[in-house]
Amino acid sequence: MSVINVKNVSKSFGKTRAVINVSFEVETGKIFGLLGPNGAGKTTTLRMINYIISPDTGEIRVHNETVSSKTQKWIGYLPEERGLYKKMKVGEQLLYLAQLKGLSTGEAKKRIRYWLERFGAIDWHSKQVGELSKGMSQKIQFIATIVHEPDIYIFDEPFSGLDPINSELLKEIIIELREKGKAVLFSTHRMEQVEQMCDDICLFNNGRAVLTGNLREIKKNAGKNTVLLEFVGDGSFIELLDGVRINNRSTNFAEIRILDDQKPQMILEKAMEHTEIQKFELVEPSLTEIFITTVGEDNVNPKELV
Amino acid sequence: MMNWRQILLVLKREYLTRVKSTVFIISTLLIPLGFVAYIALIIGIQFWESEPQQDIGIHDQTEMLVERLINQNDDRYTDMTHVPVDSLRSLVIIGQLDGYILLTEDHITGGQPPEYIYTGSSSVTLQTSIRTDLREAIREERLVREQVSDEIRNIFETQVSLQTRKLTETGDEEEDHAAFYAALGFILGLVIFFSLFMYGTIIMRGVIEEKSNRIIEVIASSIRPIELLTGKILGITSVAITQFAVWTLLIVLVAMAAGPIAMMLVGDVTADPAAMEAAGGIDPAMFEIPAVPVSLVFGFFVFFVLGYFLYSALFASIGSAVDSESDTQQLMMPVFVVLFIGFFLNMEVVQNPDSGISLFGSLFPFFAPMNMISRMAISSVPLWQIGLSIFLMLATIAGTMLLSARIYRVGILQYGGKAGFKDLLKWFRQS
Structure with missing residues (x-):
């Protein structure tokens, strides 16, 4: 069942076209990844879903209602630029944010206690946020996002700036939310996170959604056209191969994408000639690879993709 | 159209976090204390000058x-x-x-x-x-x-x-009161001038703080910017009213106590007129403040609140356009200039409360909060002028709120770089 419905949405800021005719659907019980390089239009799209800014054209529906102050309450949003009031106490602050999301005082207090306890942070209840460490504040920010227990969760670059412990914690939360049948939408420019967690993806580039769909299907459709090669010996032959793209290369490892209709055997033969092969495997391409194929090599700044 | 539950939540937060702060408590108590100290100093000087033991x-x-x-x-x-x-x-x-x-x-x-x-x-x-x-x-x-x-x-x-x-008792005393009301008018205008400025800066800082703390986007995902802005303005207006109310109360108490205290200090000396003269001519009556009409106190609150609505929206939109307070100077300039012109007009108002310039100043919405209250203190302003002034301010407030809200809405999500007037215009058109 789709809970977020983005349909032909465009948004410009002056002459900059931030989002161009984007459509996708987020389903309940799934994790949806919005990915693409910085400046591709992900944050603008998320802000429009959160009714922070309005689209110029197109429509966004949440639970089948056009976005409004009402639909805001059904969403828990962790923005990329996130923070807290420094001079407020943790408890007061969470209460304020939960009340803004429509919770009653009593209900909000109960849930704040639950989440603070769950995160081992109940002792911070009466501390000022300014006294907390960065990692502690991040936990409070998670709680602020989820405390009103909505059906939809939107995280904008949630893992950027997180320490490893909080990174794991957030992953757990996201997986748990999916298991509870909630819908999770998060944006990232880190492809490996998407591969690990997402059910569905939407690839953004220069304001356009260039590829949308189920992650497994997308990978399957791409076909097993990538060779993983581990070897001992002189690997210089790899640079001489035609019709391939080398994505990952170290002294005894290479990930080789076969571009035209060449047979992978050709590479195997060449490799056997020059090196001692330890591993030869034919796999589906990585998401980075798919992204590059989709938008074209010339349109990608490799530094923006990790 | 606006959700008042949300606005009230913002109002409450803005109000409580400020009223509970030490800065607020100290400034609220220190200023009347300063007033008391000033009065005590005057009494003290008179008292020591009177030195009864002159031999x-x-x-x-x-x-x-x-x-x-x-x-x-x-x-x-x-x-x-x-x-x-x-x-x-x-x-x-x-x-x-x-x-x-x-x-x-x-x-x-x-x-x-x-x-x-x-x-x-x-x-x-x-x-x-x-x-x-x-x-x-x-x-x-x-x-x-x-x-x-x-x-x-x-x-x-x-x-x-x-x-x-x-x-x-006679002639002289009447003269005294006219001077008193002129001074009162000037002081009330001055207080409004400083308050608009002070509380305007407070709201601007609050907006900048929300931006620099990076909390604003979380808030914006829960409440509409116009509601947030309204809540903030009403919250800080309440803080100001609280402060004024405490001050007024304390000043009234002090004024009421000053006469008897002075009487007590110079006590028996004043019992017979000859001795009183010997005591340096202290007359407890000189510490009694002539009656301040309730309508003037009411007018002060009305014109302060309206003036604050007018200016605070502008201050807030300036705050939304920058990342830190040091970047505000260029944008503050026009607001400054307008406030200062109003303040200088006040000098004219105090001298000629019913001149054409004074009339203009007390009707022009950006000067009215300062100039009308001074006029009201000094001369009896026709009711229709007060009404017209309030009406013009309300109309202008609607305009500045609209303008500010549109800038604010875009500004709060902009990071990096100082915005200039061109940017504000762009944002206004964008939203």
Whole structure:
């Protein structure tokens, strides 16, 4: 069942076209990844879903209602630029944010206690946020996002700036939310996170959604056209191969994408000639690879993709 | 259209976090304390100046004046006619006496002024007081010598008491009150000027803080910017009203207490008029503030609140356009200039409250909060002018709120770089 419905949405800021005719659907019980390089239009799209800014054209529906102050309450949003009031106490602050999301005082207090306890942070209840460490504040920010227990969760670059412990914690939360049948939408420019967690993806580039769909299907459709090669010996032959793209290369490892209709055997033969092969495997391409194929090599700044 | 539950939540947060802050508590209490200290200082100065223990030796060669002086103030004057003048000098030098006066026949007949010879300090009030005492003593003696009839002497005496009454009650007092209301008008305008500025800066800082703390986007995902802005403005207006209310209350209490306290301090001295004059002319009435009409207090709150609505929206939109307070100067300039023009107009209003310029200032929405309240304090402003002024302000507030909300909405999500007027225009068009 789709809970977020983005349909032909465009948004410009002056002459900059931030989002161009984007459509996708987020389903309940799934994790949806919005990915693409910085400046591709992900944050603008998320802000429009959160009714922070309005689209110029197109429509966004949440639970089948056009976005409004009402639909805001059904969403828990962790923005990329996130923070807290420094001079407020943790408890007061969470209460304020939960009340803004429509919770009653009593209900909000109960849930704040639950989440603070769950995160081992109940002792911070009466501390000022300014006294907390960065990692502690991040936990409070998670709680602020989820405390009103909505059906939809939107995280904008949630893992950027997180320490490893909080990174794991957030992953757990996201997986748990999916298991509870909630819908999770998060944006990232880190492809490996998407591969690990997402059910569905939407690839953004220069304001356009260039590829949308189920992650497994997308990978399957791409076909097993990538060779993983581990070897001992002189690997210089790899640079001489035609019709391939080398994505990952170290002294005894290479990930080789076969571009035209060449047979992978050709590479195997060449490799056997020059090196001692330890591993030869034919796999589906990585998401980075798919992204590059989709938008074209010339349109990608490799530094923006990790 | 606006959700008042959300606005109230914002209002409550803005209000409570500020009212609970130490800065607020200290400033709210310190300013009236400063007022009390100021009053106490004035009373203190008067009181110390009055120094009842002044000991003045009178060497009266005429033997006619000293008795009269002692009758007027036996604490101050001592008959030292039997002591040679040289010895008197020594007594004054060693501090046994504060001073001495040598009185001769010339002083009665020739109109030559007597000399008061003293050491240490002598206040103007003391000198005035001695002069009055001598004048009366000599005049009385002259009248006696001219064998003036009792009727005429009575006339002179009544004249003396008439003078005293005039000082405290009639003409002069009315003059005093006009000056008081002019000063009050100026001060009220000044207070509004500073308050618009001070509380405007507070709201601007609050907006910048939400941006720099990076909390704003979380808030924006829960509430509409116009509601957030409205809540903030109302919250800080409430803070200001709280502060003014506390101040007004404390000042009224102090003013009410000042008279009796002054009376207590100078206590028995004021019991009889002669002694009172000796005490340096302290009159408890001078510490009583003339009645301030309730309508003026009400007007002050109305014009402050409207003025604050007008300016705070502008301050908030400036705050939304920058990342830190140091970047605000360029954008603040026009607001500054307008506020200052209003403030300078106030000088004119105080002098000529009913001139054309004053009328303009009290109707023009950006100056009205300062100029109308000054006019109201000084002259009786026709009701229709007050009404028109309020109406014009309300209309302008609707405009500035609309303008500011559109800038604010875009500005709060912009990071990096200083925004200029061009950017504000762009944002206004964008939203």
